[in-house]
Amino acid sequence: MRESGRIWLGIFLMLILTISKTPAxxxxxxxxxxxxxxxxxxxxxxxxxxxxxxxxxxxxxxxxxxxxxxxxxxxxxxxxxxxxxxxxxxxxxxxxxxxxxxxxxxxxxxxxxxxxxxxxxxxxxxxxxxxxxxxxxxxxPRPSKFSESDWLVASGMSVTERWTGIAGNPDGKKVKVGDVLERSISRTVAGTVSELIPPIAWDSVEHVSLYPSRSEVNNNKTKTEISASRTDHISYLFEKEGEVVFPEVVLTWYNPYRNQLYKRTLKEIRVQVEPNPDLGMLASVRDSLAAQQDELAKEDLLEDKPFTILGISPEKFVALSVGVVLVFIFLIRVLRKMITMQKKRRASYLASELYYFHEFKKSLASKDDKSIASKLYRWLDALDLEQPSATYFAKRYGSATLQDQVAEMESKWDNGGQFSALDWKEWESARKNYLKRGVVLKTGWINPV
The missing domain is CATH 2.60.40 (Immunoglobulin-like)
Incomplete structure (x- = not known):
């Protein structure tokens, strides 16, 4: 036995060692x-x-x-x-x-x-x-010397500027009142996304109306680098003759890797504006540019305004709809349960002593002895009585008055006579005396006292 035990112990230890060597x-x-x-x-x-x-x-x-x-x-x-x-x-x-x-x-x-x-x-x-x-x-936080509108973190930036319109490059050119020049400034920024490139802050120019239009943005990503571009557009409407000076535009970015601020300056532009005898054209151009601004504003409002259903977001609408459906399902289940319980209660009531007692009460109003006798004994049959008879019930639970009524009733019925003068209150009082005993009725219905 000892030798057998050593063998089994050895096998067990070898198994443990084998399992422990299995890599997990x-x-x-x-x-x-x-x-x-x-x-x-x-x-x-x-x-x-x-x-x-x-x-x-x-x-x-x-x-x-x-x-x-x-x-x-x-x-x-x-x-x-x-x-x-x-x-x-x-x-x-x-x-x-x-x-x-x-x-x-x-x-x-x-x-x-x-x-x-x-x-x-x-x-x-x-x-x-x-x-x-x-x-x-x-x-x-950004350094205090930088405004939020100018702050841009990048590893590099290139800037190009373009003027279009009747004057081409406007520097040193002449234009008339009512003419329009379009200006675009494009920036390509390394190491950022387009959402972080701030828009150009266009300076106001005296006697010139400014009409900015929608910017163009784009992200460019390779496997190792990302860059972004943004092009801002504006239209200038000349409204008065004389010299117009477009101030220089200074664009800055901060390189965090070198901890250094860089800037690129677009030089000042001067334009000579000549008078225009056709001032009606000025009003027409102004109205056209204003209409374009209104359309852009409407489009921006539609883009910025989140999609809603009945005035609420799709997420909230779905959540609300799910909640309504769940509440509806819950109410349906509760209603079904109530209907089922009501049917059970109704079925239980129709098989109860109380139901037959109410039927007996209704028969008293008919003054029909056959109906009264039928309903009375159907009710007495539903009670747990040693003797299911009116005489026994009246003697056991009723008053002397009820006992006299039952005796007179039984006597007349036995002799083929009629007797309908039963006092309902006496029967109701006797029933209460019966129920005080807490008797379980034949139908299983337990009536309240």
Whole structure:
């Protein structure tokens, strides 16, 4: 017996050692930032890494990530691997750039990443979900010497200017009152998104009406870099003769990597405006430009105004509709339950002693002895009486008056006579005396006292 026990113990220990040597699957994720603080508009590179001790049977698809208070741009995946303690781990990195647009601190959110990878010794992938930790990011306020409307973080910017109209390039040219010049300033900015490029702040010009039009914006992204462009347009309507001076336009950007401010200046433009005898044309052009402004304002209002259903957002409408449907379903169920309960109560009532007692009461009004006798004894039959007779009931639970009435009634009925002078209150009082005993009736209906 001792030798047998040693053998089984050895087998058990070998099994434990075999299991302990079986490599366990190890999957984990990590989120790293290239910086923990940034200015408004300064990109933070976020790298999301996922590793497995085997391999990935499907690519990772994290998708778009929403960061409150920031724009998020996905760049590219990068495959990687490393070896530790003799085990090689396969990894995939997903790279994003996050651009804060508010001076409030932001948080890169925690993520639930679905990974498909086989366990060691297997070949079929198993789906698992790994969680990442949220990453706080401190947003530094812009330096006080910069206005919010001029603040732009970029690694570089190019600027082009174009004038169109009857005068072409207006510098040194002559125009007449009522003429219109169109001006465009285009900026191509490296290291940002178009939403962060501030619009041109057009300076007012004496004796000239300004009519800005819609800007054109675009984002350009490669696997490693992003840039954006913005073109702002304006129309100038000359309304009085004389020299008109368009002041210089100074465009600035801040390079956080060099901690340096850059500026680009578009030089001042002078235009000589000649008189125009046809002043009616001035009014016509003014009206046309004003109409164009109204149309642009309406289009902008439609674009800015969120889509609504019955005055509320689609999300709220869906939530409200779901709530209404759920309430309606609940009410239907409650109504069905009430109807079912009412039917059961009705069916129970129709089989109860109380129902037959009410039928007996109705028969008294008919003055028909046959009906009275039938209803009376049907009710007495529903009671738990040792003797289901009117005489027994009256003697056991009724008053002397009721007993006399029943005796007279039975006597006349036995002799073929009629007797309808039953006192309802006496029967009701006797029934109460009966119910005080708490008797369970034959039908199972328990009447209240």
């Amino acid at each position: 699957q190890n999957i984990w994720s990590d989120v790293s930032l290239d910086r923990n603080s940034a200015y408004v508009g300064q990109p933070i590179e976020v790298t999301i890494s996922v590793y497995t001790s085997t391999w990935f049977t499907q690519g990772l698809d994290i998708g778009n990530i929403k960061v409150n208070g920031a724009f998020t741009v996905y760049f590219r995946p990068v495959t990687t691997s490393y070896t530790e303690d003799g085990v090689t781990y396969s990894g995939v990195k997903q790279i994003y750039h996050v651009f804060p647009y508010t001076e409030q601190d932001i948080t890169f959110p925690e993520l639930d990443i679905v990974v498909e990878s086989p366990a060691p010794g297997e070949y079929k992938g198993r789906k698992q979900t790994v969680k990442t930790q949220p990453k706080p990011i401190r947003v530094k």
